[in-house]
Amino acid sequence: MHSGGNASSLPLVGGAPEPTINELSKPGRRASRFPKLDVPVTEINNSAIRNDKPNLPEVSEHDLVMHYSRLAHRNFAVDLGFYPLGSCTMKYNPRFADYVASLNTFANSHPSAPSEFTQGNLEVLHELENFLIEITGMDNATFQPPAGASGELTGLLIIKKYLEENGLSNKKDIIVPDSAHGTNPASARMAGFNVVEVSTDIRGMVNIDDLRTLVNENTAGLMLTNPNTGGLFEENIMEISNIIHENGGLVYYDGANLNAIVGVCRPGDMGFDIVHSNLHKTFATPHGGGGPGSGPVAVKGFLKEYLPGPIVEKNNDQYSWYTPSFSIGRMHGYHGNFLVALRALVYMKLLGKEGLDNLGSYAVLNARYLSSIISKIIPLAYNEPCMHEFVATVKDLKKSHKIKAYDVGKALLDKGFHSPTIYFPLIIEEALMFEPTETQSVDTLDDLAETLKVIIDELQGEDVSLESYPKNLPVGRPNELIPAKHLTVNWGDFELLEITE
Amino acid sequence: MFVPHSEIDLKKMFEELSISSLEELFTHIPETLKLNDGLNVPSTLSELESISHFESVESRNMQNLICFAGGGHYDVYLPHTVKTLTMRPEFMTSYTPYQAEISQGILQILFEYQSLICDLTDMELANASLYDGATSVAEAISVAINKTKRDGVVVSNGFNPNTKEVVNTLVDRSKFNIKYVDLVDYMFPEDYIFSDNDAAFVVSMPHYEGSAQDLTSIVQNAKAAGVITICYVDPSMLGILKTPGSMGFDIVVAEGQSMGSPLSFGGPTVGWFATKKELARLVPGRIIGESRDSNHTKTYVMTLRAREQDIRREKASSNICTNQTLNAVGSTIHLSWLGPQGLYEIGYQAIQKASYMKQQLIEHGFTISNLNNSLREFIVKTSRPSEEVILDMGLKGFLAGIKYSENEILVAVTEKRTKNEIDSYILSLQEVDNA
Numbered sequence: 001m002h003s004g005g006n007a008s009s010l011p012l013v014g015g016a017p018e019p020t021i022n023e024l025s026k027p028g029r030r031a032s033r034f035p036k037l038d039v040p041v042t043e044i045n046n047s048a049i050r051n052d053k054p055n056l057p058e059v060s061e062h063d064l065v066m067h068y069s070r071l072a073h074r075n076f077a078v079d080l081g082f083y084p085l086g087s088c089t090m091k092y093n094p095r096f097a098d099y100v101a102s103l104n105t106f107a108n109s110h111p112s113a114p115s116e117f118t119q120g121n122l123e124v125l126h127e128l129e130n131f132l133i134e135i136t137g138m139d140n141a142t143f144q145p146p147a148g149a150s151g152e153l154t155g156l157l158i159i160k161k162y163l164e165e166n167g168l169s170n171k172k173d174i175i176v177p178d179s180a181h182g183t184n185p186a187s188a189r190m191a192g193f194n195v196v197e198v199s200t201d202i203r204g205m206v207n208i209d210d211l212r213t214l215v216n217e218n219t220a221g222l223m224l225t226n227p228n229t230g231g232l233f234e235e236n237i238m239e240i241s242n243i244i245h246e247n248g249g250l251v252y253y254d255g256a257n258l259n260a261i262v263g264v265c266r267p268g269d270m271g272f273d274i275v276h277s278n279l280h281k282t283f284a285t286p287h288g289g290g291g292p293g294s295g296p297v298a299v300k301g302f303l304k305e306y307l308p309g310p311i312v313e314k315n316n317d318q319y320s321w322y323t324p325s326f327s328i329g330r331m332h333g334y335h336g337n338f339l340v341a342l343r344a345l346v347y348m349k350l351l352g353k354e355g356l357d358n359l360g361s362y363a364v365l366n367a368r369y370l371s372s373i374i375s376k377i378i379p380l381a382y383n384e385p386c387m388h389e390f391v392a393t394v395k396d397l398k399k400s401h402k403i404k405a406y407d408v409g410k411a412l413l414d415k416g417f418h419s420p421t422i423y424f425p426l427i428i429e430e431a432l433m434f435e436p437t438e439t440q441s442v443d444t445l446d447d448l449a450e451t452l453k454v455i456i457d458e459l460q461g462e463d464v465s466l467e468s469y470p471k472n473l474p475v476g477r478p479n480e481l482i483p484a485k486h487l488t489v490n491w492g493d494f495e496l497l498e499i500t501e
Numbered sequence: 502m503f504v505p506h507s508e509i510d511l512k513k514m515f516e517e518l519s520i521s522s523l524e525e526l527f528t529h530i531p532e533t534l535k536l537n538d539g540l541n542v543p544s545t546l547s548e549l550e551s552i553s554h555f556e557s558v559e560s561r562n563m564q565n566l567i568c569f570a571g572g573g574h575y576d577v578y579l580p581h582t583v584k585t586l587t588m589r590p591e592f593m594t595s596y597t598p599y600q601a602e603i604s605q606g607i608l609q610i611l612f613e614y615q616s617l618i619c620d621l622t623d624m625e626l627a628n629a630s631l632y633d634g635a636t637s638v639a640e641a642i643s644v645a646i647n648k649t650k651r652d653g654v655v656v657s658n659g660f661n662p663n664t665k666e667v668v669n670t671l672v673d674r675s676k677f678n679i680k681y682v683d684l685v686d687y688m689f690p691e692d693y694i695f696s697d698n699d700a701a702f703v704v705s706m707p708h709y710e711g712s713a714q715d716l717t718s719i720v721q722n723a724k725a726a727g728v729i730t731i732c733y734v735d736p737s738m739l740g741i742l743k744t745p746g747s748m749g750f751d752i753v754v755a756e757g758q759s760m761g762s763p764l765s766f767g768g769p770t771v772g773w774f775a776t777k778k779e780l781a782r783l784v785p786g787r788i789i790g791e792s793r794d795s796n797h798t799k800t801y802v803m804t805l806r807a808r809e810q811d812i813r814r815e816k817a818s819s820n821i822c823t824n825q826t827l828n829a830v831g832s833t834i835h836l837s838w839l840g841p842q843g844l845y846e847i848g849y850q851a852i853q854k855a856s857y858m859k860q861q862l863i864e865h866g867f868t869i870s871n872l873n874n875s876l877r878e879f880i881v882k883t884s885r886p887s888e889e890v891i892l893d894m895g896l897k898g899f900l901a902g903i904k905y906s907e908n909e910i911l912v913a914v915t916e917k918r919t920k921n922e923i924d925s926y927i928l929s930l931q932e933v934d935n936a
Contacts (some may be wrong), residue, residue: 017799018605021613021837031582032843037850038920039857046874047715048706050747053841054740055620061582064837068586068610075606078594085596092503093594096548100555105562110570111767112903113563114888117895120562121766134540146632146768147823149810157670183822185815192673195815233530264527265534280823284503288827289607290597290787291630292769295823308670329670333573333635333663333756334767349554352545355502357536361523362504368526369514385529409600419600424811441505442514467795473602476794483790483804487778489626491616494791494799 017474018070022491025057031064074474075289076418082444084370086389086421086433087181087229089259089281094350097285097343106342111334115320121338122319125312128296128345135356136258136275137268138298142307144336148256149183151276151295152223156191157328158274158299158306159221159250165326168248171220175244177206179229179425181256193220200427204230204382206240215243221250225257226270227387229425231367231433233260241271250274255295258282259437260367260388262359274299283344294340308332362438363388366445370436373449377456381428389435391428398430403459405430407466410477411455414470417448502545566900567922571878571913572661572709573634574767575759577737577847578917583761583838587831597787597826601802608801611789611826614833615775621739621836621844622753623746624775629787630829631772631821634756635664638703638733639671640774640785640819641752645701645729646677647783647818653699654679655728657689659708664733668703687712687871689719695726705733706742710911711855711878712871713742720749729780736760736773736832737915738877740841741848752776761831771828782808785819850916851877858914858923865927867934870909878913880905883934890933897929 059067076083083090101107109118129141145151156174163171173196174188185195196214201207205228222244226234234240241251253272259282261267267275279285280293287293299307308331309323351359364387371380371390381391397403409419409432421433436445459466467477488494506514515521527535546554568576591606598604598611615627631637642654654672656665658681665681672679677700682693687710695702702723707713720730731752732745737759745753758770776784782805790804810817839847855877859869862881870880883890887904894901902912914923 018609020609020616021833022616030840030842031838032580032840032846034578034843034846034850034916035919037853039854039923041853042856042860044852044856044876046713046876048713048742048876050741050743054844056617056839056841056844057837058840058842059837061838064834065582065586067837068834069589071606071609072586072589072591073606074609075591075595076600076603077591079590083596085599088596090596094503096551098588098593100551103556103559105564106559107763107765108576109562109766110566110568110576110764110900111574112570112572113566113900114891114895116892117563117566117900118766120558120560123558123561131542134542146636146825147821149820149822150632150636153671153820181822182810182812182814182817183820186810186813186817186820189815189817190671190820192676235529235531237534238531263536263540265530265536269534278823286593286827287596287823288825289592289595289611289830290826291824292827293823330635330663330666331670332768333633333661333667337768338766340769346551346555348542349546349551350548351502353540353542354545355504356542357539358504358523361526362506364526365514365518365523369517372517385526410602413600413603418603439503439505442510470602474605475602475798475800476796478601478794478800478802479792480802480804482792483802484806487626487781487805488791489612489615489778489781489788489804490619491612491791 018067020491021057021059021067024059024063024067027058029058029060031059031061081416081418082440082448083418084420084434084436084448085418086435087256087424089435089437090287091284091437092439093284093286094347097346100346101339101342106339119319122312124342124345126314126319128341129312131348132277132296133298135262136277136298137266138275139301140304140307141296141298142311143294143296143341144308144331145276145295145297146332146337147291147293148276148278148295149187150331151297152183152187152254153190154297154308154331155252155274155276156187156193158303160191161306161326161328162250162303163220171218171249173218174220175214175222177224177228179427180223181229181254184223184254188223203384204232205234208236208239211240211243215247219244219247219249221252223252223254225254227257227260230382230391231386231389232382232384233387237270245271257388259363260360263357264360273303279340279344284347285340285343292337292340294337294344359438366436366438366440370434370445370449374452377449377453381431389433392432393428393430394432395429401460403466405432407459407469408432408455410469411459412451414472415451417451563895565898566895567898568900569902569912569914569926570900572903572911573756574764575737575913576764576915576917577759579763580838583831583835586834587761587827592827592830598803601800605801607826608789610830610833612791612801614829615789617833617836618773618775622734622775623744624753625778626781626784627775628784629789630825631774631786632825633768633770633772634733634754635667637754637772637774638664639668641731641754642668642672642701642703644752644780644783645731648729648780649700649727651698651700652677653696655695655699655702656681657684657704657708658682659684659689659710660705661709684708687874688714691718693719695723695728697726699726699728701731702728703731703733707735707738707876707878710871710880711876712874713876714874715743715748717748724749738848740844741852751780757828757832761835762828769825769828771825771832781805783818784808786821786824847916851914854918854923855879855914861923861927865931878911880909881912883908883910885934893933894929897933899926899929
């Protein structure tokens with residue numbers, strides 16, 4: 001073990017569960033202090049004013065700091081260990097980007113401030129747009145979508161509006177692979193489209209014959225990641241995009257897997273008309289426990305006027321806001337997740353041509369290496385060269401020893417590794433999806449494979465209770481039925497349940 | 502950059518894969534698609550070089566503007582304790598807590614976040630965050646439509662115009678009829694008649710214009726017609742205003758920026774969403790529940806997962822996946838830092854200072870359009886075009902507010918503003934508006 005894997009996820013503060021901030025509350029304690037009111041007091045008469053104080057916990061500042069620091073010690077993170085969570089691109093997040101995002105007027109500009117006051121912010125968005133359209137092979141971009149799913153919805157609404165403007169409102173079908181992320185069909189449905197599923201062939205790629213039978217005059221478009229969710233490059237991508245274009249549809253690139261191809265090839269050259277990128281994945285901004293992200297949408301020139309507005313324009317070294325003439329409307333209250341976009345720009349500037357040209361190559365190298373050494377322990381789902389991630393399966397172990405993907409994931413937690421993504425894509429039985437990213441060392445990759453081997457051997461032993469894993473963490477496997485059935489979602493709910501049952 | 506491999510590492514990896522160059526990884530990609538000369542982007546910068554680059558870009562923003570703009574985003578004091586705790590790397594560099602056993606930190610904080618919001622708004626169930634205030638309004642309307650199966654949406658006109666634009670984008674207007682109801686004297690009309698085709702009633706408290714009213718009887722009328730009632734609140738005023746729950750609302754949404762996030766040019770912030778348990782299965786986004794593990798130890802988990810896109814696909818309650826968790830962490834820690842007295846003080850001081858500012862503006866010859874019912878935010882009339890006034894006030898060091906109409910500016914006062922700042926704002930406005 002070279003990478004420190006074993007130490008990383010063990011809680012520094014173990015023992016009893018941490019009380020809630022509410023349980024730490026005592027009447028009269030407080031952390032906050034404000035300056036004395038420096039204007040004369042006026043009597044306020046308004047029917048909306050309340051007579052009592054709000055219901056909040058009362059804690060001292062030190063108690064508050066200890067509480068949230070102890071909770072931090074009960075959380076795994078990229079800064080602590082290997083996070084090979086497939087499809088999520090959990091790469092190293094440069095600290096320097098956080099420094100830039102904390103600079104005064106970046107962090108503290110009011111979003112309604114006129115563009116004359118915020119030229120620096122607009123320059124950030126403009127420069128990032130230039131990077132992004134070059135990397136994806138597109139022409140224009142919007143930064144309003146605050147996450148990938150919002151980017152998908154933006155793209156679909158652009159398709160819808162474009163078809164309407166061209167008298168093609170009959171086109172209502174969006175084709176989505178059966179291996180797609182759940183957000184694809186959910187977004188298509190939100191945009192008012194019918195979802196049509198195309199199957200995957202035996203090699204793990206879009207089934208072209210099936211695609212041909214599904215495409216007709218009602219086809220509005222296709223949503224696709226490339227590489228796909230199985231980690232494979234869709235080799236027939238040009239044929240796929242041609243089939244859709246010949247039928248008057250548009251082709252949408254789900255940028256979830258963009259990390260695999262940065263500097264290698266570009267969605268814009270593969271026939272994609274619309275691309276969303278996940279800046280929090282490919283461009284290394286911190287995932288923040290589940291967000292914030294940023295899901296900018298880039299389009300080919302003929303779709304520019306459909307983008308959500310306003311977008312940034314540059315004229316004579318002055319930046320201004322421009323609202324496209326057929327804009328689908330706003331996707332966010334203001335300009336999207338600006339500070340996330342800024343961090344992504346910092347990352348791109350640090351990498352520059354030298355780093356970006358090789359980004360995809362190193363991401364693929366790490367995944368290909370890891371897949372090679374892991375394939376000696378458990379079989380891979382497809383016998384094809386993987387890109388930035390790959391899927392392995394324990395379906396045989398399930399038959400022989402009742403060991404499920406879930407059990408392998410849980411046992412890995414004990415050893416200091418985050419679990420890979422499990423049970424995705426849905427079309428692969430007992431799937432374990434690994435995405436190492438380019439920032440992990442070969443030692444760490446070796447350690448993961450070695451650990452996986454130890455675990456698989458251990459789980460096959462006699463008298464092993466699979467349910468007992470993980471064993472060394474602050475809590476064991478949770479009962480997932482209680483909160484779903486009894487809605488214990490607010491403090492006091494669980495105690496109430498225990499009293500009544 | 503950030504790739505750790507040495508020549509020795511590469512040799513080992515290449516040997517394992519029987520390759521001799523990185524290009525050999527891509528023999529299966531059609532040649533015509535490959536970028537032969539790489540990307541046309543600038544050369545790499547060291548961290549040291551980047552500092553001066555970004556500091557000079559930052560310096561092109563106007564510096565040190567004293568903020569009198571609001572409209573949903575407020576210059577509330579954000580304590581260092583809150584900032585530094587929120588930015589702990591264990592929170593910042595983790596992802597969605599899919600693996601509960603190693604994610605109890607984020608899970609418990611989100612559970613506290615949900616509970617704090619319920620307590621503050623008198624609701625029963627909150628989700629673990631949406632993108633921002635504007636998108637939260639649209640998500641709430643979608644819940645009401647799914648619940649009632651009706652096609653009318655009644656929205657108060659007293660909203661930030663951007664919020665209305667987001668609603669217009671996200672609610673399909675070919676299927677649903679959005680009726681914007683004008684405020685009368687800056688208040689929602691008490692006698693508004695709801696129809697039994699209406700799915701949702703959405704109103705802001707305070708209204709965008711800064712005026713506030715007790716909405717109890719309007720909510721009663723809406724509910725009598727079977728309408729789902731949605732209240733958009735300003736979190737930094739919740740310490741002093743009646744709770745949406747006490748007025749009978751079914752759903753509460755908010756732009757949560759003022760609790761735990763810097764202004765951030767509008768993002769990332771956080772959308773709050775809370776409701777009653779009877780609507781639980783229609784709620785968008787993640788929800789954290791309290792449970793026990795096999796040893797009966799308290800354990801938090803993501804729950805009601807069958808609503809979400811990764812399980813339910815096209816039948817999901819929303820497409821949201823990545824949300825605004827870190828900003829929700831900020832809200833949790835900020836609210837805990839404030840406590841009841843602190844949140845009260847933020848609201849109270851803002852209203853008192855706004856009240857002083859309005860009196861002074863009147864004494865200096867200005868007119869306030871909504872003097873009577875406005876609280877911390879109000880509309881001041883200008884003789885010159887409001888846009889020009891705002892630009893000229895910038896040269897005096899003030900973000901004067903948001904353009905409300907050709908000759909009106911929406912001005913917001915937070916607890917951070919001082920008497921001196923208010924007095925010099927008014928002197929500057931006199932100079933600028935009479936120029």
